[in-house]
Amino acid sequence: MTSTSESRAIQLYFDFLCPYAWRGVELADVLRREHGLHFELRHFSLVQGNHPENPDRKAPQWWLTDQAAEGGSEAQQGSLAAFLAAQAAMRQGEEAGWRFALALLRARHQQKAELHRPDVLQQVAEAAGLELPTFQQDLQDDAGLRAALRQDLQDSAALGVFGTPTFQLPEGGAAYFRYANLVTDPAQALALWQLYTSVLSDDARIETIKRPR
Amino acid sequence: MTSTSESRAIQLYFDFLCPYAWRGVELADVLRREHGLHFELRHFSLVQGNHPENPDRKAPQWWLTDQAAEGGSEAQQGSLAAFLAAQAAMRQGEEAGWRFALALLRARHQQKAELHRPDVLQQVAEAAGLELPTFQQDLQDDAGLRAALRQDLQDSAALGVFGTPTFQLPEGGAAYFRYANLVTDPAQALALWQLYTSVLSDDARIETIKRPR
Numbered sequence: 058m059t060s061t062s063e064s065r066a067i068q069l070y071f072d073f074l075c076p077y078a079w080r081g082v083e084l085a086d087v088l089r090r091e092h093g094l095h096f097e098l099r100h101f102s103l104v105q106g107n108h109p110e111n112p113d114r115k116a117p118q119w120w121l122t123d124q125a126a127e128g129g130s131e132a133q134q135g136s137l138a139a140f141l142a143a144q145a146a147m148r149q150g151e152e153a154g155w156r157f158a159l160a161l162l163r164a165r166h167q168q169k170a171e172l173h174r175p176d177v178l179q180q181v182a183e184a185a186g187l188e189l190p191t192f193q194q195d196l197q198d199d200a201g202l203r204a205a206l207r208q209d210l211q212d213s214a215a216l217g218v219f220g221t222p223t224f225q226l227p228e229g230g231a232a233y234f235r236y237a238n239l240v241t242d243p244a245q246a247l248a249l250w251q252l253y254t255s256v257l258s259d260d261a262r263i264e265t266i267k268r269p270r
Numbered sequence: 271m272t273s274t275s276e277s278r279a280i281q282l283y284f285d286f287l288c289p290y291a292w293r294g295v296e297l298a299d300v301l302r303r304e305h306g307l308h309f310e311l312r313h314f315s316l317v318q319g320n321h322p323e324n325p326d327r328k329a330p331q332w333w334l335t336d337q338a339a340e341g342g343s344e345a346q347q348g349s350l351a352a353f354l355a356a357q358a359a360m361r362q363g364e365e366a367g368w369r370f371a372l373a374l375l376r377a378r379h380q381q382k383a384e385l386h387r388p389d390v391l392q393q394v395a396e397a398a399g400l401e402l403p404t405f406q407q408d409l410q411d412d413a414g415l416r417a418a419l420r421q422d423l424q425d426s427a428a429l430g431v432f433g434t435p436t437f438q439l440p441e442g443g444a445a446y447f448r449y450a451n452l453v454t455d456p457a458q459a460l461a462l463w464q465l466y467t468s469v470l471s472d473d474a475r476i477e478t479i480k481r482p483r
Contacts, residue, residue, distance in 0.1 A: 217482030231482060237475040249474050256469060256479050261462050262450040266469050267478045269430030269444055 081222025091243035135172030145195035230257040283314040294435025304456035348385030358408035443470040
């Protein structure tokens with residue numbers, strides 16, 4: 058459920074599997090803590106987006122939320138488990154949601170933690186300072202967590218998200234934003250964000266800037 | 271052959287087939303005329319880049335320059351004919367090369383001219399103020415024109431170009447740059463260029479900014 062004030066937040070779509078999403082969530086965390094910007098953490102699934110049964114990314118036929126917890130590849134199992142755990146963490150409040158998301162992204166991309174292992178998610182929840190009994194209890198509400206995740210997956214599909222991180226501004230512009238070097242310095246973070254939003258707001262309507270690889 | 275001074279020019283890879291390349295060449299023309307920037311017009315072939323025999327864009331197996339003038343699709347015929355005509359036009363000097371490239375891009379993207387028709391290329395050469403007997407004579411040097419085109423295709427493949435326009439800065443950075451709205455106002459063109467180069471030079475090493483579609 059999105060309140061009126063939250064609907065003016067920048068929507069940040071990310072997948073725990075993606076190293077560029079990790080950079081994006083770190084950037085957003087600096088911007089919200091140091092510069093007062095407001096972001097809402099939303100989930101987009103790369104496994105779903107790249108699934109062969111989903112040639113039209115705006116009209117998925119295969120949904121991660123319809124899959125069994127134990128089914129599919131490790132990436133599929135791990136991303137579903139991570140998303141549901143993150144939904145459970147958010148029930149402990151916005152700050153708890155950020156702490157869990159950042160801790161899990163760091164565990165994944167700095168320590169190569171395996172997302173499909175329940176003990177990893179427990180350790181991250183503990184490190185993020187969640188109330189563990191509440192977290193365990195919330196995880197049991199599988200249907201409720203999947204419904205919340207489904208809303209994110211529906212909204213990202215409607216927007217045409219294809220990769221993460223994708224930021225959607227309150228004014229409506231949105232773009233995938235990939236960069237190589239982690240940015241945590243507050244001044245550098247603000248300058249990078251201003252550059253990104255300048256690209257989105259330019260009158261030329263810039264659609265793509267992409268380096269050859 | 272690239273002289274020392276030309277090697278400090280911004281390399282602009284484009285294909286006459288591409289509407290975004292048209293916008294890019296118009297932008298570069300404003301920047302060179304109004305702001306003294308130096309661009310070198312280079313050719314990249316989308317037909318070659320997207321060819322199924324070229325899964326590795328840095329190591330093409332299928333080359334447009336190896337194809338007969340009459341072979342393949344209209345897009346293939348038209349792009350080869352346009353590239354060779356542009357090479358011939360450049361033999362009449364840098365300004366003639368720009369006039370021909372702009373006139374042909376405008377004919378293609380504003381009047382839907384068909385590039386595979388020799389009469390279209392003749393009309394454009396005339397409209398661009400080329401010396402027509404010289405143009406006709408230069409067109410007869412098919413091997414020489416193909417060799418010059420091959421150099422462009424080799425350089426763009428080495429860079430990993432995948433779409434046009436792609437600008438390569440003298441400092442080495444390069445990116446595909448796609449935007450929707452034609453920019454010809456000198457001040458707007460300079461601001462857009464500064465935004466693009468700011469993205470390429472940011473310390474975060476931005477790799478992609480791309481709107482969902």
